[in-house]
Amino acid sequence: MASIKIQCLIVASTGFLLNACDGVFPDAPAENELLDGPIEGLSFPEQNVFLAGDVAFNDEVFTSESGLGPLFVATSCGSCHPGDGKGHPFTTLTRFGQTSPNQSTNVPKGAPQLQNKAIPGFVPEQLPAGMPFMKFTPPAVTGLGLLAALTDEQILENADPSDSDDDGISGVPNFINPPGYFQPQWFHRQINGRFIGRFGKKAAAIDLLQQTSTAYNQDMGITSTFEPLDVATGLTIDPEVSDQTIRDVVFYLRTLKAPIQRDPEAADVIQGQRLFNEIKCGSCHLSSWTTPESDITTLSNKTFHPYTDLLLHDMGPELDDGATEGSAETYEWRTPPLWGLGLSPDSQGGEFFLMHDGRAKSIEEAILMHGGEAATSRDSFEKLSDPEKQMLLTFLKSL
Amino acid sequence: MKIFISIYKVGCLLFFIGLNPWLFAQEADSLQLQLNMDAVYNRPFLYEGSFPVAVGGYIEAHGEYFVSDGITEGVSFKIPRMTLFVSSTILDRLKFLSEIEFEEGTKEINIEFAALDFEFHPLINLRGGIIMNPIGAFNQNHDGPKWEFVDRPISATTIIPSTFSNVGFGLHGKTYQDQWVWAYEAYVTNGFDDKIITNSEGRTWLPATKENTDRFEENFNAVPLITLKTAIRHRKIGEIGLSWMGDVYNKYEEDGLMLDEKRRLDVVAIDFNSSAIKNLDIIGEWVWAFIDVPTTYSQQFGTQQQGGFIDFVYTIVKSKMLGWENAKVNLAVRLEHVDYNVGSFVETGGSIHDDVQAIVPAISFRPSSQSVIRANYRYTWQTDLLGNPAVRTAGFQIGISSYF
Numbered sequence: 001m002a003s004i005k006i007q008c009l010i011v012a013s014t015g016f017l018l019n020a021c022d023g024v025f026p027d028a029p030a031e032n033e034l035l036d037g038p039i040e041g042l043s044f045p046e047q048n049v050f051l052a053g054d055v056a057f058n059d060e061v062f063t064s065e066s067g068l069g070p071l072f073v074a075t076s077c078g079s080c081h082p083g084d085g086k087g088h089p090f091t092t093l094t095r096f097g098q099t100s101p102n103q104s105t106n107v108p109k110g111a112p113q114l115q116n117k118a119i120p121g122f123v124p125e126q127l128p129a130g131m132p133f134m135k136f137t138p139p140a141v142t143g144l145g146l147l148a149a150l151t152d153e154q155i156l157e158n159a160d161p162s163d164s165d166d167d168g169i170s171g172v173p174n175f176i177n178p179p180g181y182f183q184p185q186w187f188h189r190q191i192n193g194r195f196i197g198r199f200g201k202k203a204a205a206i207d208l209l210q211q212t213s214t215a216y217n218q219d220m221g222i223t224s225t226f227e228p229l230d231v232a233t234g235l236t237i238d239p240e241v242s243d244q245t246i247r248d249v250v251f252y253l254r255t256l257k258a259p260i261q262r263d264p265e266a267a268d269v270i271q272g273q274r275l276f277n278e279i280k281c282g283s284c285h286l287s288s289w290t291t292p293e294s295d296i297t298t299l300s301n302k303t304f305h306p307y308t309d310l311l312l313h314d315m316g317p318e319l320d321d322g323a324t325e326g327s328a329e330t331y332e333w334r335t336p337p338l339w340g341l342g343l344s345p346d347s348q349g350g351e352f353f354l355m356h357d358g359r360a361k362s363i364e365e366a367i368l369m370h371g372g373e374a375a376t377s378r379d380s381f382e383k384l385s386d387p388e389k390q391m392l393l394t395f396l397k398s399l
Numbered sequence: 400m401k402i403f404i405s406i407y408k409v410g411c412l413l414f415f416i417g418l419n420p421w422l423f424a425q426e427a428d429s430l431q432l433q434l435n436m437d438a439v440y441n442r443p444f445l446y447e448g449s450f451p452v453a454v455g456g457y458i459e460a461h462g463e464y465f466v467s468d469g470i471t472e473g474v475s476f477k478i479p480r481m482t483l484f485v486s487s488t489i490l491d492r493l494k495f496l497s498e499i500e501f502e503e504g505t506k507e508i509n510i511e512f513a514a515l516d517f518e519f520h521p522l523i524n525l526r527g528g529i530i531m532n533p534i535g536a537f538n539q540n541h542d543g544p545k546w547e548f549v550d551r552p553i554s555a556t557t558i559i560p561s562t563f564s565n566v567g568f569g570l571h572g573k574t575y576q577d578q579w580v581w582a583y584e585a586y587v588t589n590g591f592d593d594k595i596i597t598n599s600e601g602r603t604w605l606p607a608t609k610e611n612t613d614r615f616e617e618n619f620n621a622v623p624l625i626t627l628k629t630a631i632r633h634r635k636i637g638e639i640g641l642s643w644m645g646d647v648y649n650k651y652e653e654d655g656l657m658l659d660e661k662r663r664l665d666v667v668a669i670d671f672n673s674s675a676i677k678n679l680d681i682i683g684e685w686v687w688a689f690i691d692v693p694t695t696y697s698q699q700f701g702t703q704q705q706g707g708f709i710d711f712v713y714t715i716v717k718s719k720m721l722g723w724e725n726a727k728v729n730l731a732v733r734l735e736h737v738d739y740n741v742g743s744f745v746e747t748g749g750s751i752h753d754d755v756q757a758i759v760p761a762i763s764f765r766p767s768s769q770s771v772i773r774a775n776y777r778y779t780w781q782t783d784l785l786g787n788p789a790v791r792t793a794g795f796q797i798g799i800s801s802y803f
Binding site: 025026028061064065066068072074075076079082088089090092117119121122123124347349350351 | 467
């Protein structure tokens, strides 16, 4: 009897194991369902640096022993950008201190960013009473290398400060005073001592080194040789992250792949894209760019589709928070890239938190919050039939 | 705060019950009435003549292959631990036992247990030295050869940081009546430190406290860890245990300077096991941890954790096999759940996740009760803090473990 049981067991086990490779291991999600991963064509040495940056970005969690804080917002890069996607209101940044363009005096203590958390035994910052502020939901970080590879000239080609073509759209760059460590590249253009910002909700960061160093410092309270001031005291302290780590992270951000559109051939997606252009969303959310030569070979001469012009636009009084950065007006916001928009719920806990501060809980709600230069497009959207609206939303979710 | 007071009261109640010798009359010990607390002595030892010292140990080794969302690290072989026991009956009612563990080769070498037991009365035994805090059942009854699964339960290693040992003293005892045995344990030991909320896991992580090897030399703060457990067993039904441990985990004072408020950690566990159904063993444990995390710290560090596991082990064959008398083949399954952060986000009101679920079907062959060849399939769903799509990990593990 026992031997029969054992034989049955062996047969069952063998059958199970023979089928084991088919379905018992979880498949990788489709490439177009993921935001993380490197751009195609990296060399072996480049993949090694990418991996080092990946570990620093996604795996390194700072503690009080490794330099966290004492005042901070988040404990790691990955906690703000899960899966390299958009962040959750739980790690929203609060920016304050500048209430008019180019303001460099009367900046209150603690500016430009509120560190609203503290390690045990310390007290987090409080926003000065009555101080205007902006809240920034962390953006996705994919495809940034392609945007970083563009030339300032390319960005300026789309600027139209005085709306000379009378289309109601007047994109302007945000001119930023560069930090001391900024090293201009051949594609940067200095204008009156300042450079064009292209990263961040207000386009306040000129390049990814500035963006990364500032995030380490202001978000996690981590000092570096680039940003040596402790956010709690305003005094210099020893670097808490190495130059190499920061440069690895910058390389990682430069070489993250661009989001891949899903179902681009679907009829609804094609119709939605047509409507998107018809109601002139594409005037600011510029679909296509092509990179020039880059020091990273695989970034060179690439045509990509971020749906942004990297310029500031008047978004109307409803989106005027009374605070700003660089030369931007308080009501001006950089056109956010729309690529990866449909994957936002996969990094925002199953929900949408859109617009600069996550106030919109759906794509449609976000569209309806557009004002200023985008009011005409918003009104056109409202006039679409329900099926047309659905097609437009389907297109946006495919990005 | 109320919940901590309630837990404290429960703890006191357990302690009071534990010291009440009139509840049960005395009766001789027996193997059928072994409790989890007896696991430390309920091990095979090698005796040599009249030599007063006995030695023993166990080893665990396994190979595994896992795939996580389509990506694999390939095949890997591990020796999670090799443990040596040394025991001695110094006098008739004075015993010593030690357990030294070598983890992952010699990556970690720990004295998990090294204690003297003075028996004054079956209900009153004084234990001192390095003890395993009796929280839940697994922490005391963790020997690899006893289990049908390659990995230890998640909740028993990441909420209860098994194996969790500390230096201290306490009392234990038990008493019998008819089919019943009842026991208690009560210890005061060194305890936790603030690494439980300042660690590179980025979550409240009680195992991080084990990095503090100074806890065998001095208490991290002035407050001792109190651990209380009571358990009752019926010969035919099974055993149920209730346990609690509580401590102030942070350094709130140094050199007379107040650095912070006192912040408490309380852990409550219930464990059970039963062999009431023929050929079927059911073993389970559930634990709740309550941690006073500063409200100004990150919400990613949970103020409450909970989790547990339940094992079903069914013996399908018990006979002479391949020349081994009393060999067994068992089928088993383990269900596991751990939530590292019970609560909701202040900003959105949505649930905080950071949880893990797993199902582990297994098969084992036991040439004897002290040795096992085991294989299991493990499928795990791990959800991040925000509740984004779970990372799915699955794979096979095949291992061996035996006392020696």
